[in-house]
Amino acid sequence: MVIRVLRSVSAAAVVGSLALSCCMTPTMGAQQAAPPTAPAPIDPAAYRFADKLLKQMTLEEKVGQMTQVALNSPDGPGVEDRIRKGLVGSLLFIKDPNEINRMQKIAMEESRLHIPLLIGFDVIHGYRTIYPVPLAMAASWEPETAEKAQRMAAREASSFGIRWAFAPMVDIARDPRWGRIMEGAGEDPYLGARMAEAQVRGFQGKDLSDPDTLLACVKHFAGYGGAVGGRDYDSANLSDDQLYNVYLKPYQAAVNAGAGSLMSAYMDLNSVPATGNKWLLHDVLRDQWKFPGFVVSDWESVKSLTTHGFTADDHDAAVRAVNAGVAMEMTSHTYREQLPSAVQKGEVSIATIDGAVREILVAKYRLGLFKNPYADLQRNAAETLSEEQRAATRHAATRTAVLLRNEGKLLPMKQAPRTLAVIGPLADAQADTMGSWSLAGHPEDTITVLQGLKKRFPTSEIRSTKGVEIWRDQRSIFDDQFPDPKPTLTTEEAKKAEFDRAIEMVRNSDMTVLVLGEAQTMSGERASRASLTLPGKQQELLEAAVATGKPVVLVLMNGRPLDITWASQHVPAILDVWYPGTEGGNAVADLLSGDANPGGKLPITWPRSVGQVPLYYADNLTQIASEPNTRYWDSSSAPLYPFGFGLSYSSFAVSNVHAASETLRMGQPLQVSVDVQNTSDTAGDDVVQLYVHQRAGSASRPVRELKAFQRISLKPHESRTVTLTLQPNELTYWSASSRSWVTEPGTYDVWTGDSVKADLHTTFTLVR
Ligand code: NOJ
Numbered sequence: 001m002v003i004r005v006l007r008s009v010s011a012a013a014v015v016g017s018l019a020l021s022c023c024m025t026p027t028m029g030a031q032q033a034a035p036p037t038a039p040a041p042i043d044p045a046a047y048r049f050a051d052k053l054l055k056q057m058t059l060e061e062k063v064g065q066m067t068q069v070a071l072n073s074p075d076g077p078g079v080e081d082r083i084r085k086g087l088v089g090s091l092l093f094i095k096d097p098n099e100i101n102r103m104q105k106i107a108m109e110e111s112r113l114h115i116p117l118l119i120g121f122d123v124i125h126g127y128r129t130i131y132p133v134p135l136a137m138a139a140s141w142e143p144e145t146a147e148k149a150q151r152m153a154a155r156e157a158s159s160f161g162i163r164w165a166f167a168p169m170v171d172i173a174r175d176p177r178w179g180r181i182m183e184g185a186g187e188d189p190y191l192g193a194r195m196a197e198a199q200v201r202g203f204q205g206k207d208l209s210d211p212d213t214l215l216a217c218v219k220h221f222a223g224y225g226g227a228v229g230g231r232d233y234d235s236a237n238l239s240d241d242q243l244y245n246v247y248l249k250p251y252q253a254a255v256n257a258g259a260g261s262l263m264s265a266y267m268d269l270n271s272v273p274a275t276g277n278k279w280l281l282h283d284v285l286r287d288q289w290k291f292p293g294f295v296v297s298d299w300e301s302v303k304s305l306t307t308h309g310f311t312a313d314d315h316d317a318a319v320r321a322v323n324a325g326v327a328m329e330m331t332s333h334t335y336r337e338q339l340p341s342a343v344q345k346g347e348v349s350i351a352t353i354d355g356a357v358r359e360i361l362v363a364k365y366r367l368g369l370f371k372n373p374y375a376d377l378q379r380n381a382a383e384t385l386s387e388e389q390r391a392a393t394r395h396a397a398t399r400t401a402v403l404l405r406n407e408g409k410l411l412p413m414k415q416a417p418r419t420l421a422v423i424g425p426l427a428d429a430q431a432d433t434m435g436s437w438s439l440a441g442h443p444e445d446t447i448t449v450l451q452g453l454k455k456r457f458p459t460s461e462i463r464s465t466k467g468v469e470i471w472r473d474q475r476s477i478f479d480d481q482f483p484d485p486k487p488t489l490t491t492e493e494a495k496k497a498e499f500d501r502a503i504e505m506v507r508n509s510d511m512t513v514l515v516l517g518e519a520q521t522m523s524g525e526r527a528s529r530a531s532l533t534l535p536g537k538q539q540e541l542l543e544a545a546v547a548t549g550k551p552v553v554l555v556l557m558n559g560r561p562l563d564i565t566w567a568s569q570h571v572p573a574i575l576d577v578w579y580p581g582t583e584g585g586n587a588v589a590d591l592l593s594g595d596a597n598p599g600g601k602l603p604i605t606w607p608r609s610v611g612q613v614p615l616y617y618a619d620n621l622t623q624i625a626s627e628p629n630t631r632y633w634d635s636s637s638a639p640l641y642p643f644g645f646g647l648s649y650s651s652f653a654v655s656n657v658h659a660a661s662e663t664l665r666m667g668q669p670l671q672v673s674v675d676v677q678n679t680s681d682t683a684g685d686d687v688v689q690l691y692v693h694q695r696a697g698s699a700s701r702p703v704r705e706l707k708a709f710q711r712i713s714l715k716p717h718e719s720r721t722v723t724l725t726l727q728p729n730e731l732t733y734w735s736a737s738s739r740s741w742v743t744e745p746g747t748y749d750v751w752t753g754d755s756v757k758a759d760l761h762t763t764f765t766l767v768r
Pocket of ligand 1: 122166219298299525
């Protein structure tokens with residue numbers, strides 16, 4: 001044991017480790033460190049208000065507050081009567097502001113205690129105006145963009161009377177097969193944390209009681225993204241090291257940013273379902289993080305504790321979920337049916353019930369719902385799909401696109417092409433352009449790539465056809481919302497004729513934009529994929545188009561990294577626009593024409609094939625360190641595109657890394673500066689990234705970890721010195737060897753540059 005320690009840790013740490021053996025100090029030469037900070041406390045007036053109300057409530061009314069009814073579930077019809085009796089605390093999936101006001105009026109005027117309803121909805125990336133999907137937002141590497149988008153979404157959704165967003169989803173996802181990867185910020189805990197807190201700020205605004213805010217609901221606590229095999233809902237088996245150092249990080253950031261609620265996840269975490277997981281919901285969330293908000297279950301996840309083989313029946317499920325810390329039940333009605341008797345039998349204490357109800361009432365109070373629960377119909381008319389909303393989503397979509405290839409500077413299109421072919425199943429696909437989780441979006445509001453290009457290049461002769469059709473093989477839960485247009489090409493002859501027609505168009509056009517990728521139902525919930533290639537016959541279409549020898553630009557729409565290995569070698573220009581939202585087509589036209597310059601960077605590693613999955617940059621450098629890319633017999637183990645990668649129409653030179661100090665005291669920040677020069681004639685953005693590696697410690701540390709970044713805009717040939725701050729708590733990690741949070745003295749590597757491949761290197765030594 002000691003020998004192993006001696007081989008692998010720094011001298012200072014060894015001294016500490018000897019101390020460990022003699023005095024049982026829990027860490028090796030390390031400073032004990034608590035995980036960072038705690039959320040701001042809630043105004044005591046909110047608690048006073050809730051306590052007063054609680055005193056007047058019957059047990060049934062209390063359990064009513066803990067009950068959320070989904071209007072589109074079998075429990076929905078007849079809900080008015082239960083609202084009147086004070087037996088419903090929250091509604092979900094109600095969109096019409098008049099209908100929301102009608103329900104609120106019943107709660108406010110006809111129920112005994114006049115407690116308003118909390119109206120929730122999946123405002124994931126917009127409401128009626130759809131913004132780029134969250135994975136795209138992370139690709140902006142610009143928390144301000146994410147914050148602004150959620151602020152705008154909050155303004156619009158709240159004008160409908162909705163005051164609770166089931167977002168942000170902050171689940172780290174390292175397996176692109178998992179369909180819900182598009183709902184989060186990708187693989188990295190640091191980027192994920194910055195995006196999480198930005199979204200919370202955006203939803204909740206400066207003051208929750210402003211009528212244009214939404215209470216954030218951070219989800220799905222926790223580890224949902226670790227689903228085995230990338231199969232949605234499957235168990236996650238995550239070590240404490242992975243949980244604390246990776247998966248929980250964005251959650252804590254969101255909690256510290258003041259998120260008012262959290263959603264418990266569906267799946268088993270290390271064989272304990274998240275919705276009945278006392279360690280997660282109590283020990284971590286309450287004891288360690290001091291979370292003052294409330295927890296809602298996921299859809300029927302209380303009832304399904306029994307499906308897991310965790311609880312015996314509905315009664316057991318209700319008892320164990322509430323005792324674990326779930327304050328409100330979504331959709332299933334075990335609380336309503338079981339909690340009163342459970343209290344009578346002493347299985348659940350009245351203090352537990354009161355604690356849960358208090359948190360819910362506090363949230364309603366903070367939102368100002370007791371004073372003003374209604375949708376403002378005038379504001380609704382002004383806000384819905386307004387010019388300002390459209391401009392904001394168009395801007396966001398230009399910030400989120402990632403340029404993956406641009407051989408011979410094919411892009412931007414310098415002038416309007418005389419003839420332009422816009423080809424592919426997603427070229428003129430309104431629902432797909434919005435992406436999954438656009439539940440209140442209207443496809444007909446959406447600008448497709450074809451429409452955007454027609455508007456941008458009015459003098460060009462633009463022709464368009466699908467070439468091939470795609471549709472999902474496996475059904476997702478959103479099929480009914482935007483039913484797939486039935487394939488129109490039903491015979492082999494028709495398919496061939498369409499394919500040939502498309503290639504003929506390519507051949508006869510000066511330029512072609514191929515819009516390929518995944519239909520919007522192929523990602524999101526219950527939409528995992530076992531392959532990452534372009535679905536259907538899109539690859540054949542792409543290869544045939546390139547074979548014409550005509551210039552081809554590939555525009556990708558996708559909710560996950562795709563295996564585009566062939567395209568990465570043969571298609572001169574590739575622009576990933578993810579699912580860009582309502583103004584997607586206009587944004588794509590901005591980008592292709594050069595009115596906007598792509599500056600997004602990948603928030604997730606792109607593998608070469610599904611066989612490499614999961615593949616992420618922050619792994620530990622183990623045995624045969626010099627050849628980490630030769631771990632497969634039949635493939636490189638290097639990614640196709642690394643984390644943090646993205647091109648621009650500009651070019652940049654990054655030089656002169658300088659750490660403000662070679663020696664750093666624990667608890668001090670370190671400023672690292674680097675010079676960035678735009679070496680081109682085009683104004684553009686680069687993202688300066690800082691990665692750190694701890695050379696030795698009480699546990700193996702990842703080969704690199706992102707610890708700071710900044711997106712900057714530079715004019716042609718402009719140079720700037722960018723200073724990034726490595727915050728002291730970023731060197732703290734949870735050590736599986738000492739089973740505690742540690743900050744360890746020793747040598748640290750620092751790299752800066754504009755992707756995880758950054759090679760400007762320096763070091764510093766951390767001392768006590
Ligand atoms: C289930 C999903 O897992 C969750 O993310 C969503 O918020 C709820 N359904 C409500 O739609």
